[in-house]
Amino acid sequence: MTAPVTGLLTRLLGRLPIGWLQLTHNRGRLAAAIAGVAFANVLVFMQLGFLGALISTIRLPYQALAADLLVLASDANTLQDGSPLPRQRMLEALSVPGVAAATALHYGRLDWKQPDGTVRTLDVLGVDPRARSFSLRAIERQRDLLTLSRAALLDSGTRNVPPAVFEAIAAGQTLHFEAGGRAVDVVGTFHIGGGFSADGYLVVSDQTFLKLFPQRSAGAPNIVLLRAEPGTDLDALARRLRAVLPASDSAVRTVAEAVARDQRFQTTQRPVGVIFGFGVAMGALVGIIIVYQVLSTDVADHLREYATFKAIGYGQRFFLGIVFEEAVILALLGFIPGSLVATGLYALVTAAVGLPVSMDGFRLAGVLLGTIAMCTLSGAVATRRLARAEPAALF
Template sequence: MSRLLQALFGRLPIGWLQLSHNRTRFAAALAGVAFANVLVFVQLGIMNSMGAATLRPYDFFQADVMISAGDANALADGGNVARQWLLQAMADPDVADGTGLFIANVPWDRGEKDISLTTFGVDPAKPGFLSAEIAGDIGLLQVQDAAILDRLARGLGKEEAAAIRPQSPLAFETQGRTVTAYATFAGGGGFGGDGYMLVSDQTFLSLFPARASAAPDHILLTLRPGARPEAVIARLKTLISDPSLRIRTYTAAAEDDLRYQQTKRPTGIIFGFGVLIGVLVGLVIVYQVLSTDVADHLREYATFKAMGYGPRFFLGIVFEEALVLGIMGFVPGLIVGTAILTLMGAITTLPLAMTPSMAVSVFLGTVVFSAVSGAIATRRLAAADPADLF
């Protein structure tokens, strides 16, 4: 390590020698930096999983434009939309087709634990609004009380899910009715439910008799080839007489949902503060280590100062220490953080995983906050007068 740093800095690696001289303190400093990295990794992983879980149900459907109630900040939130607006939207020459989408959560008593399934009611006669994985099985929903079940739902065993097929369906009681799953698709547990389920709109209304077929949660529209979504949306806003409706592209609706979850919902704000706290913890730990090291070697630094060495020399030494702490503390933090996220993902079925972008961003952040800590730690040295130290 000494030779590597000497080649890198072109001088004796004073910072490394000072850190490694007291191995116990050095190990404690590395553990502190690693701990801060683990905090940031876990919070970032949860934030990313929340984003992935928020966007995941949008992948189940295909549409160009979505019409929602004015208070529909998320896919499963907000009021209903009158079906009459679907009929008005169909009057636009660039609107090729439209359908209503119903959404609600249904409980499933699994004996030891109840799970909640976010259930979508769709028109089985319109497979074009569904993803390729689901569209192939949509004909099964023409049977009353038939369902397509999320095989990655929390509380559903892998073997039990793998056995679901038209020849060996899975039946269960919910909302006072017997629902039978004839096929599965890949969803996964989220923050609003343990998994997903698709049923026909008629089955959905039988599960929720208080709901009306004339009031879906959202309206999905597909446009003719070559149509400009922005131009169509502008026309729809004048064509549809309810100004409170949110008429957006399907992609914009997903982005708005994600932004709402991350900046308005308490969970997103809490996770964001968790990342900030992890950074502050790392900043304080590195500053404390470097500040203590500067104080312990203040006389030696003062000697260098009296010999004519300038501030850049001392800043270089402290930055060297900060770089060593940041890099060497990052590696165990990455290993432990990856293990924790993998374990949490296996337990919760949330999309928790270490990604290259997370690793790179945390590494760069670690180097930056280590450098900032080093810059703060040298302020005491810059103010020191050699004559006062001897």
């Protein structure tokens, strides 16, 4: 197998592929090095996968809202963490030219205890069932059902709920459960999917919401959903709204701005996002250390041969070329199994916990380039001893 590769590399490099021959000379060391690079790749891929899933799940509830602009509390970084707004802000927003419709959204969270004793955390969205609040057809089709007392629609993407539960609801059966000492009747389903902070979503009317959260007030929603008149410049409309609504308690954002702010906050200031970013750095560090150990050992083993080349006039660039050749080969050979293993693990995680962890071309290309850079950096550090060595002192 090595002979065809040697011939190919000879044609590509225009010289004998010394780095390849040195790597393949010790098959055990080569296998250990490939395994180390692959392991570092898997670490980086998994952390990037979780970080990507976090970013994707943050976007999901925003995409389900029928809104062009959002009015949130001035202290809100996410959909969940803002203070309640005075309902008056909705009426003030409606008076601004370009606003076609406005509706209030109440946001809360409750625990749903399962028959086996485990708990599912649900983000609860309370809306006026007479107004269009969601872009999801499944919710719009069943919106009239929410006018019934205690009626709710349950997210069929809720984590770790048996499929039979949703099949029974789809067949017309009502699911009854209690949450916070209050009864809930699930009469239909829709699909958004759980995230890192909650297992799924529950949509109820604003009146049912106030029964589930008696400490909340009808006059203090969390968010106001605004729909603009067709053809309206959203940025200009946002500026007009900011001029009308007091900045002391409210903030006007386009949906894209709200999503970006939420993602930035949760990936840079919330522990889970910081941990995933730190994991990427640690995976890269592991790879650098492993490749450095392999390449520095290889340089040490062939120091006399390198000294001979140095004595007859070969410069540092020649030796860097050999070590970089080894580094790139290790990067490519380690990337292939690492990416395959990571793709398999992505599928397992998605099946086990329902998070949208998936491989894409940008991630593959980014990790490949990062792996090559990681191995090349290790190679550059590994040649420092050779650069300082004097040929006469090596014999």
